[in-house]
Amino acid sequence: MKDKRINIGLFVSDLSNEFDNAVCKGVMQGAKEVDANLIIFPGRYLKAQYHDKxxxxxxxxxxxxxxxxxxxxxxxxxxxxxTIGTVISDAEKKVFLDTYQNIPVLLLAEERKGFSSVSFDNRIGFRDGISSIIQKGCKKIGFVSGPVTNEDAKERLDVYKQVLTANDIPYDEDKVVYGNFSEYSDDIVNNLLDKNPDLDAVVFANDQMAIGGYRVFENRGIKVGEDVLVMGFDDSASAQSLVPSLTTIRADAVELGRTGAIEAANFLATRMERKKYVKTSLVQRDSTGKNDFDLISLLEKRDFGKFFQRNVGMAATILIDTLMVDKRKDKDLMYFSSICSDLVREMFTQIRSDDEEMHKGQYLYHLIDKVMNSKIGETIDTSIIFRLLNSIILIINKYMPERSLLAQQLIYDYLSHVTTIIYNRKKFYEKDMDNLIWMCNGISKDMLIYDMEDDRSYGTVISKAIKLGFQSAYLYAFKVPYINYDSNAWHDWQVPKTMLLKSYFTDSDQSVVVDPKDQEIESGNIFTNSFMPQNRRFTILVSNIFINEEQLGMFLVEIEHDQLHLLSPFMAQLNTGFKIIYMQRTQACIEEQLERSLTKIKETSVMVETLSKADELTGIYNRRGFFELSNKHIRDKRNAGKHAVLIYAGIDNLKDILEEEDKASEDEIIKKVALLIKDAMRTSDVVARVGFDMFAVVAITDEPVKGDCLTSRINKFLKECNSKNKNGVDIKLSMGYSRFKCASDEMVENHLEEADAMLIDNRKSK
Structure with a gap:
């Protein structure tokens, strides 16, 4: 193991999900720290239940x-x-995990016996949050839980029950509803409020479900933070952007992922099962009403006033430490806190100074730029910056009231500068997105520049990946499209034995189109072959290329966390381009086959008639085609005097089959009967569907043939068909026939009545 860099695999659901995205970010950080390769599989949710089906x-x-x-x-x-197992049962989770029993597995955000895990300590922060709501006088508290199968959801529900009991509030099942951790919680929240219109607080098991709750409250005219107090869990980005901002429990998903990656490396080295926990803490915001957050009181507990007079640097550090909820020892976060402290120190110094030149504050604008353009500053909620500047006004009002007007004027100027930065950032982002959309929209177009057999079309995709700033990329195509229907079982998919590496780039700015003789790669080696980065670590994200039920290929890309948003539009166009190429190849094959068949079609009018007069459902002739083609054969001079038999057949028990077999459909049964009749007859015979469940056959022979002989043959094929249907109802057919000779003045319509009468007698005799 010392000589080989380890490969860590990461199973997540949807990277557009804030929680999964944050966990992924943490794992990417942790994998770098332990110098491990990371391969990310964003496989979405098992047996998912989506709002927009x-x-x-x-x-x-x-x-x-x-x-x-x-x-x-x-x-x-x-x-x-x-998250990936949010809605599946415990037994189904076991089946899923058993699939990987040959790989050391470490679980994230869930504990199971026999597995190492890193999960949240849900209890402390959640207990504090619910307790604070009760301390504000709330007694009627509703709870929106996650799925009943989810361990985090169960643990948070247990805490809810325990806190109620500890405060002598009886637990009421009617005050609890169950969601699926998505923002589409409107229906269940409406259900909760219908049963409990007098709730004075609602606790959500995660922030995403609180988003749906906010919509419901608004539609009902309920004011969050006033009419009802609301709390979530996760402290996701949406918690700060909701209006009013959402009180929540900070569960640091980034730290969960980072710890998971480090523990994974340790676990591989020691094989010792361990369970680690990431702490959670309450983050008070406006959704739980006026908070008891008194900044001055908190500062005074740390002798802020004394330091403000003697050491503004220390005073600035105390203020930032008090305001910053996030206490992680993260390099970027520590840098952000440091430059924020520098900014506050300079502001304090400027406001205290009598120097007019210093009040112009050019250096302060530089520090504000540093704060806003740092890694944390680019992603942090801007309300935190506004809160910081407002805190300075509060402090000056308290400790230097004579400078209050100056402080307000300066802070106003700085707020204007921050607003300008935010506006410019927004415009830059919009321009960046426009460029991204423009570039991605060209993917499928550029793939069609070359002839469909020219693999340079795949090279154009890799060229786009280079322009987007990815570190390396690998484009695989399946030899043929693989059909994968939704069976509601993730393990039905059989990985193709091999796939074709069409194009790639690694550690260069040039795409490489792979020589056809070197393209075939075993599917199990797509992360470990010689084309992958050598002698350095990598983080690869795996995407599958598909359109509807057809799986077409794979795309592997070496990526940074801040590039994840590029993949969705990129893959949408790549999927389309692949589908068009496969369709072109299919069309070319069809055209080639048609060209080979044209000579045969010209030799016999039967094939021409078949193509133009077929029944849409079954593929055999329709009523019009039957009469035209049958009469044409009967009147053909070459068939004059030959013997003809008209067979008329109908399904007796279609209704019974549909009633007995839940999964049966009219179309399936009719197609099955059409096929067995066609198989029972010769290719030269005319077989047609002439009514909803009625079929007709005309057979022309040189020698006389008994009609019973032909109906017996059909019955033989019917018996074989029924024998394959072990548990279903047998299909029953009634048949009649009429025999006659071909002649120029003969027509099949003359014999329908006789065949139909025999069919009716046959049906009555059963």
Whole structure:
């Protein structure tokens, strides 16, 4: 193991989900710290239940990504079971985990016996949050839980019950509803409020469900923070952007992921099962009403006034430490805190100074730029910056009231500067997104520049990946499209044995189109072959290329966390480009086959008639085609005097089959009967569907043939068909026939009545 850099695999759901995205960010940081390769599989949710079912009907295709991890390419596997397994049962989770029993597995955000794990200590922060709501006088507290199968949801519900009991508030099942951790919680929140219109607080098991709750409260005219107090869990970015801002429990998903990566490396080295916990803490905001946050009181507990008079640097440090909820020892966060302290120190110095030149504050504008443009400053909620500047006004009002007007004027100027930065950042982001959309929109177009057999079309995709700033990328195509239907079972997908590496780039700014003789790669080696980065670590994100039910290929990209948002529009266009190329190739094959068949079609009018007069459902002739083609054969001079038999057949028990077999459909039964009749007859015979469940056959022979002989043959094929249907109802057919000779003045219509009468007698005799 010392000679080999380890490969850590990470199973997450949807990277557009704030929680999964943050966990992914942490794992990426941790993998760098332990110098391990990281391979990310964003396989979405197992047996997912989406709000917009039609739009998301093919989301199950992402589940196939989980099938590409095995003991040959992954050394240790991190599974964010708390989200990818949100809606599946405990037994189903076991089946899923058993799939990877040959790989050391460490779970994230969920604990299970026999597995090492890193999860949140849900209890402390959540207990503090619910207790603070009760301390504000709330007694009627509703709870919006996550899925009943989710361990975090169960633990948070237990804390809710315990806190109520500790405060002599009886637990009421009617005050609890269950969601799926998504923001589409409107229906369940409405249900909760319908049953409990007098609630004075609602606690959500995560922030995402609180988003749906806010919509419901607004629609009902309920004011959050006044009419009802609201609390969430996670402290996601949305918690700060909601209006009013959401009181929540800070569960640092980034730290969870980072710890997970470090623990994964340790676990692989020691094989000792360990369970680690990431602490949670209450973050008070406006959704729980007027908070008891008294900044001056908190500062005075640390002798702020004394330091403000003697050591403004120390005073600035105390203020930043008091305001910053996030106490992680993260390098970027520590740098952000440091430059914020520098900014506050300079502001204090400027306000205290009598020097007019110093009040112009050019250096302060420079510090504000540093704060806003730092890694944390670019992503942090801007309300924190505004809160910091407002805190300075409060402090000056308290400790230097004679400078209050000056402080307000200066802070106003700085707020204007911050607003300008935010505006420019927004414009830059919009321009950046426009460029991204423009570039991505060209992916499918550029793929069609070359002939469909020219692999340079794949090279254009890699060229786009280079322009987007990815570190390396690998584009694989399947030899043929693989159909993957939604069976509601993630393990139905069979990974293709091999795939074709069409184009890639590694450690250069040039795309490489792979020679056809070198393209075939075993699927188990797509992360470990010689084309991958050598002698350095990498973070690879795995995406599958598909359109609807067809899986077409794979795209592997070496990526940084701040590039994740680029993938969605990129993959949308890549999927389309692949589909067009496959469709062109399919069309070319069809055209080639048609060209080969044209000579045969010209030799016989039967094939021409078949193509133009077919029944849409079954593919055999329709009523019009039957009469035209049958009469044409009967009147053909070459058939004059030959013997003809008209067979008329109908399904007796279609209604009975549909009633007995839940999964049966009219179309399936009719197609099955059409096929067996067609198989029973010769290719030269005319077989047609002439009514809803009625079929007709005309057979022309040189020698006389008994009609019973032909109906017996059909019955033989019917018996074979029924024998394959072990548990269903047998299909029953009634048949009649009429025999006649071909002649120029003969027509099949003359014999329908006789055949139909025999069919009716046959049906009555059963």
């Amino acid at each position: 039609e739009y998301n009907r093919c989301e199950y295709q992402y589940n196939t990504l989980f099938s590409y991890a095995n003991e040959n390419n992954i050394d240790v596997l991190l599974i964010l079971l708390g």
